[in-house]
Amino acid sequence: MPSYNLTHLKELESEAIYVIREVYAQFEKPGILFSGGKDSIVVTHLARKAFWPSKIPFPLIHIDTGHNFKETIEFRDNLINEVDAELIVCSVQNSIDEGRVREETGKNATRNWLQITTLLDSIEEHGFDALMGGARRDEEKARAKERFFSHRDDFGQWDPKNQRPELWNIFNGKKNFGEHFRVFPISNWTEMDVWQYILEESISIPSLYFAHHRDVVWRDNAWLPNSEFLKLREGDKVVNKKVRFRTLGDITITGGIESSANTLGKIISEVAVVRQTERGNRADDKRSETAMEDRKREGYF
Amino acid sequence: MDSAYLDMELLRFTTAGSVDDGKSTLIGRLLYDSKLIFEDQLKQVTDSSKKRGLDHVDLSLLTDGLKDEREQGITIDVAYRYFATPKRKFIIADTPGHIEYTRNMVTGASTANLALILIDGRKGIVEQTLRHSFIASLLQIPHLVVCINKMDLVDFSEAVFDRIKSQYEEFASRLDVKDIRFIPISALNGDNVVNRSENMNWYEGSTLLYTLESIHIASDHNHIDCRFPVQTVIRPKNGQYHDYRGYAGRVAGGVFKKGDEVVALPSGFTSKIAGIHTMTGEVSEAFAPMSVSITLEDDIDIGRGDMIVRQNNQPDITQEMDVMLCWFNQAAPQVRQKFALLHSNNEAKTMIKAIHYKLDINTLHRNEDDKEVQMNDIIRVTLRTTKPIMKDSYHRNRFTGSLILIDIMTNETVAAGMIL
Secondary structure (H helix, E strand, O other), X not given: OOOOOOOHHHHHHHHHHHHHHHHHHHOOOEEEEOXXXXXXXXXXXXXXXXXXXXXXXXXXXXXXXXXXXXXXXXHXXXXXXXXXXXXXXXXXXXXXXXXXXXOOOOOOOOOOOHHHHHHHHHHHHHOOOEEEOOXXXXXXXOHHHOOOEEEEOOOOOOOHHHOOOOEOOEOOOOOOOOOXXXXXXXXXXXXXXXXXXXXXXXXXXXXXXXXEEEEEEEEOOEEEEOOOOOOOOOOOOOEEEEEEOOOOOOOOOEXXXXXXXXXXXXXXXXXXXXXXXXXXXXHHHHOOOOHHHHHHHHXXX | OOHHHHHOEEEEEEEEEOHHHOHHHHHHHHHHHOOOOOHHXXXXXXXXXXHOOOOOOOOHHHHOOOHHHHHHOOOOOOEEEEEEOOOEEEEEEEEEOOHHXXXXXXXXXXXXXXXXXXXXXXXXXXXXXXXXXXXXXXXXXXXXXXXXXXXXXXXXXXXXXXXXXXXXXXXXXXXXXXXXXXXXXXXXXXXXOOEOOOOOOOOOOOOHHHHHHHOOOOOOOXXXXXXXXXXXXXXXXXXXXXXXXXXXXXXXXXXXXXXXXXXXXXXXXXXXXXEEEEOOEEOOEEEOOOEEEEEEOOOOXXXXXXXXXXXXXOOEEEEEEEEEEEEOXXXXXXOOOEEEEEEOOXXXXXXXXXXXXXXXXXXXXXXXXXXXXXXXXXXXXXXXXXXXXXXXXXXXXOOOOEEEXXXXXXXXXXXXXXEO
């Protein structure tokens, strides 16, 4: 008797493809929020698999803070070329220039919060009714409460206490005019699952994830990359270290870890024994105990 | 890297309970002992516990992620937690145990292979135990693991364990669960959780973790009745795939093979499977819960909501059915009220034709006199739909036997239904 059982990666893949196809079937104007990080790369890969041999039937949307790693942008453009998808870039700089948002000041100033306005503006401009993202429930305690299909009101806000129950594999994407959904196809994946899947599927990822030499500054328990956007403070010492990044965000908030892992196999071994969470090096999560929930309520990814 | 790592199975289980029966402690221990609590998470929880004036580390703060939950010290929503051992990856749907949160328990149970029921060894079976067990049975969770906890507080007594076990078995004879196991544990000290207890040599069964790792789940899906609900149709209309027409969906039951004679419902047109496709190539067979695209030898009209099945094994096609509903909303349903109904990629309008009885989920008593439905009530109704639904009984197939009802005005999901 043959064993009709899937491995955990195949089952997670199958679940994610199902969710992506539901988005295509239930919404008129969906898109993928593409940050250039490994999670949105995996979602893009899954979208290719979901509709093969057709092309991905919706655009990739990049909310560009202008504070990028150049490696991320190169990678993004190559990938768009390879999968022959439409790319929509929404610029935080434009939102600043148009006076829609004001740049933060102070010593920990970033453009992290500003993305929310740019994102909500572009949802309105393009009429998106469902945006898929690579957020996972294991990343952060507020994200642990997310649905696959997460409703946003016409102000783009999330109401975590009043979410629709989600049962079996039935997804309710019904909404009123002006409302939209955020959809998270890899909700049930862990950091380890993502790495294993990247290995198993030979998915290419930006070189930043692998150990490399870089000028960095020690700040908030992480190696922050030195860049034209970083304001050095008194006492900051720029040193050259062999580092890699576990997550990718803006260059101003993404801290690296010292590592010599230069292959996927070595990264997986490192992830298996590491004792800090993946987002532990993200300055944006450290602002308060509920920093993620507060941003999500306002319309963050 | 160990290649066995890529070859794990996935087990989804649900827990339900309140703070004092040790649920958070148990989950904390499973995560901690399998090294899935990280140092920065633990530090955050330790700091928060101190800030609240507690003299112990409150592991429930790990799962209670929302501001209101942390302020009020309660769980109000399903929290999903993840851990893995070299054998399996686990998804825990952690739900609050109070009767007001029946809808969360039902939600967590809907996708679970296994339910973990916790009983305080000092108190024995309480109302909440019955409620959790009944919901597990109603939602057809294939495996039940009953942990009799706090054995350290009853002198690790075999007699206490045996008494609770036989009381539970007597109650469970009224349930519809095939596989029930009992484990005496102390979540606080770790007895029989990950490691065997030296305090209970009389217990010859497996530890909790070993049970979770080894319980047979390959048969939890239906591999007999072939059901392929179509989600969408893939038509590239270019180049070498100009004439490709793939029916995309997730297998809901049975095993489909190339060359199988199939029939499309509700049209009744027949054809043969020309191929089962994925981006990495054709596969020889597809079974639940695989997502694939199926091509047929003939061009027949199939769209979203249709179902591909075998000629000799078909679901019921009906516009009227009896359903057990779990009611989720403040607003009570009225007889003749209309709703949107979602059922395996199919959508219809529906009307409640009759409400037959309300089930008391603590006593299993059927109350035919009180039909005032409130949030979290379980009721038996007859539904009438505007178009034919291809359904199986929930007992036979969780995917083709389940549905949800949506309020037409607010778009809220107001009920989950198990087809009888």
